[in-house]
Amino acid sequence: xxxxxxxxxxxxxxxxxxxxxxxxxxxxxxxxxxxxxxxxxxxxxxxxxxxxxxxxxxxxxxxxxxxxxxxxxxxxxxxxxxxxxxxxxxxxxxxxxxxxxxxxxxxxxxxxxxxxxxxxxxxxxxxxxxxxxxxxxxxxxxxxxxxxxxxxxxxxxxxxxxxxxxxxxxxxxxxxxxxxxxxxxxxxxxxxxxxxxxxxxxxxxxxxxxxxxxx
Amino acid sequence: xxxxxxxxxxxxxxxxxxxxxxxxxxxxxxxxxxxxxxxxxxxxxxxxxxxxxxxxxxxxxxxxxxxxxxxxxxxxxxxxxxxxxxxxxxxxxxxxxxxxxxxxxxxxxxxxxxxxxxxxxxxxxxxxxxxxxxxxxxxxxxxxxxxxxxxxxxxxxxxxxxxxxxxxxxxxxxxxxxxxxxxxxxxxxxxxxxxxxxxxxxxxxxxxxxxxxxx
DNA sequence: AGATTATTCGGACCGTGGTCCGGTTAGTTT
DNA sequence: AAACTAACCGGACCACGGTCCGAATAATCT
Numbered sequence: 447x448x449x450x451x452x453x454x455x456x457x458x459x460x461x462x463x464x465x466x467x468x469x470x471x472x473x474x475x476x477x478x479x480x481x482x483x484x485x486x487x488x489x490x491x492x493x494x495x496x497x498x499x500x501x502x503x504x505x506x507x508x509x510x511x512x513x514x515x516x517x518x519x520x521x522x523x524x525x526x527x528x529x530x531x532x533x534x535x536x537x538x539x540x541x542x543x544x545x546x547x548x549x550x551x552x553x554x555x556x557x558x559x560x561x562x563x564x565x566x567x568x569x570x571x572x573x574x575x576x577x578x579x580x581x582x583x584x585x586x587x588x589x590x591x592x593x594x595x596x597x598x599x600x601x602x603x604x605x606x607x608x609x610x611x612x613x614x615x616x617x618x619x620x621x622x623x624x625x626x627x628x629x630x631x632x633x634x635x636x637x638x639x640x641x642x643x644x645x646x647x648x649x650x651x652x653x654x655x656x657x658x659x660x661x
Numbered sequence: 662x663x664x665x666x667x668x669x670x671x672x673x674x675x676x677x678x679x680x681x682x683x684x685x686x687x688x689x690x691x692x693x694x695x696x697x698x699x700x701x702x703x704x705x706x707x708x709x710x711x712x713x714x715x716x717x718x719x720x721x722x723x724x725x726x727x728x729x730x731x732x733x734x735x736x737x738x739x740x741x742x743x744x745x746x747x748x749x750x751x752x753x754x755x756x757x758x759x760x761x762x763x764x765x766x767x768x769x770x771x772x773x774x775x776x777x778x779x780x781x782x783x784x785x786x787x788x789x790x791x792x793x794x795x796x797x798x799x800x801x802x803x804x805x806x807x808x809x810x811x812x813x814x815x816x817x818x819x820x821x822x823x824x825x826x827x828x829x830x831x832x833x834x835x836x837x838x839x840x841x842x843x844x845x846x847x848x849x850x851x852x853x854x855x856x857x858x859x860x861x862x863x864x865x866x867x868x869x870x871x872x873x874x875x876x
Numbered sequence: 877a878g879a880t881t882a883t884t885c886g887g888a889c890c891g892t893g894g895t896c897c898g899g900t901t902a903g904t905t906t
Numbered sequence: 907a908a909a910c911t912a913a914c915c916g917g918a919c920c921a922c923g924g925t926c927c928g929a930a931t932a933a934t935c936t
Contacts, residue, residue: 478932624842648836656870693914697915720893729915
């Protein structure tokens, strides 16, 4: 039902899955493995829609997909891996938008404008899928290794370099990214009741200050 | 043994413990309750020293303190609450330093200098207790409600107001704080191998840019 | 096709966080 | 001091994440 999830790849080959968004096809998975992977993603997706991402249990996913529990863990490593796999699907929309979409976010606009547009784009994307993004928040040591974050980081570094800002580019990129971290954004918009536009203005403000020569 | 931990307060009175660092003494706890609380903190502290904060199990704490498991949870709410209680003890050193310590961190220096000194102070404090700070990282929805963070935030807001920066002060304070978040700092210094001095320079840079008029 | 081998399957099993409730004990009232 | 009440104590109990290994199955070789 709702045929949509169908990615392959992201297999558990090396010591750590790491769930890269990048490709790196591990040589063809067995037919039943692929089938089960699809069944599991489909079931998980349905359960998330029904009960909310935070209530998703691995047992339930296994049962719903009519598959043994061990299979779920072999396919996705752990609960977090499953959520991340689910998220990858959504994340791709955003990635396409800033990698190859239309300006000012995508290529074609000057780097500074792309940078200005980046924050609001991410903010809007995240806020529209809060439950999933929050539930997919991993344990502390994996939080910064997730593929999605690496890609965003790399993109920011690239833009900052292209602009030629007079700062520690790598560090600045990390800190800009920290502003967009889903839990923080959630806290600011929901708990502290800051409207999204306010966060966007904040992003613009910081970027503008970054572009200024420092003297 | 190593008599050090002895705070009272932080009792589970309302619907949510929240483990404020502030005082708000709930009316006298019963004698045995206080005694057990102390025993538990002492045992937990010892176990952390022995096995590392991340390996601390509630069962072990209960056993080591010769107390029922239920008692541990009633006293501290959950595992995270216990870790936070343990951390409060450490956190106080830092709090005293910027609330009432000597300049430039404490009162007496101009606000801008205090702000400049704040980042490095927090960075050094956290990095010297990584294991505990990381283990005490709570579930996503509680991460921003913890007393320690609230106090830091309030302090930053106060300084920024006093300086009279031309920005959204509350938001800026939140984002400055995001730079000092332990998991991020850990990632940058350990995984990305950035020396502490580099993070400190980064802090100074951002603060300086914040002080600049924006034009 | 039949044999061989690498991989996958699945559910029993375990550890740990967290809950619950009957029995007990500390304050309080008379 | 005795009775009373509210709070506390403790360990049995549950749910969920994660592991493990014998059985089953797909791909490969002869």
